[in-house]
Amino acid sequence: MYRLYYYPDTASLAPHMCLLQAGAPHRLALVDQSKGDLDSAAFRAISPHGRVPAMFVGDPEEGGYALIEAAALCLKIAEDFPESGLLPAAGTKERAQTQQWLIYLTNTLQADLMVFNYARRYASTPAGIKQVKAESAARIGSMLGHIDRHLKASGGPFLVGSGPTAADYFLLMLAGWCEQFEIPDPPSIRPTLLSYLRGMQQTPAAVEAYRIEGHGPYF
Ligand SMILES: N[C@@H](CCC(=O)N[C@@H](CS)C(=O)NCC(=O)O)C(=O)O
Incomplete structure (x- = not known):
């Protein structure tokens, strides 16, 4: 439990x-x-x-x-x-790649989304806050570009393998924040990423979580 x-x-x-x-x-x-x-x-x-x-x-x-x-x-x-299936079998290439994506997401995209959302904690003047937001938004845009290129190259429909892993749910969560925080260069302007997110938000676990929590879907 x-x-x-x-x-x-x-x-x-x-x-x-x-x-x-x-x-x-x-x-x-x-x-x-x-x-x-x-x-x-x-x-x-x-x-x-x-x-x-x-x-x-x-x-x-x-x-x-x-x-x-x-x-x-x-x-x-x-x-x-x-x-x-949240993690592929231990010892496989897919397991290593899934862990890589999850760590990438939490260490980069999530971290910068936190900076963007809590910019007031990183600067004390309106101009400073604006600059923190602009810098973090630019980094977020470049990370989304990296993910989009990966999905284009791999053909999807998931980050790794043929079913949703923990990394995919993590990305769906972060991508929803990008839209809500009104990141200037959001996931929804990227057709490959958008189509991936539309698929992910229709997985039964995502549909149920949105229903229980009372928000979303975002794509
Ligand atoms: N690295 C942590 C971040 C957790 C986090 O910052 N959560 C936010 C909500 S998304 C929060 O509780 N914020 C309250 C605060 O920072 O005061 C994780 O991934 O669990």
Whole structure:
């Protein structure tokens, strides 16, 4: 049993989709920033930086433990449910490539989307904030170009292999943010990426996660 601490359409979305894809038994615990939940002592005990997502694995009374970092949650779910296809078989080229994409996404696109969205934390004047946004948006555009070129070259319809992996759900989540944050060079202007995202958002796990969380789809 897993307990996913989430807020709609945040970094908890990809782990949520992975739980659904895996058919993993889970409960959702809403963390409502507007009610101060991110700063509550109870939540900070699970998520020390006061960020969603966090996930409790197992029963606290029986050696259960908390995890943070959306990509790590996706990997944990994938590893516990090998038949889900969230990660290809251990030792294969496809496994290595899927991990590469997931790490690329969390380390680059997600990181810059956070800078773009929280630009006020990186500069203190209106001009400074504008510049932070412009610089991060330019990097985001170039990363989207890289992903688009990969999909063109590989022919898709997924980042790796013939079924959706954890990396695909992660990309669907981040691509949705690009549209909502109004990145000037968004995924939807790239026909190959757009067609990939339209396919991904129709996967049963994505449809169900959007329904439960009450947002999307975005493409
Ligand atoms: N690297 C973390 C980032 C988590 C994160 O920044 N979550 C955002 C929501 S998308 C959050 O909780 N923000 C609250 C804040 O920074 O105050 C992950 O991937 O889990």
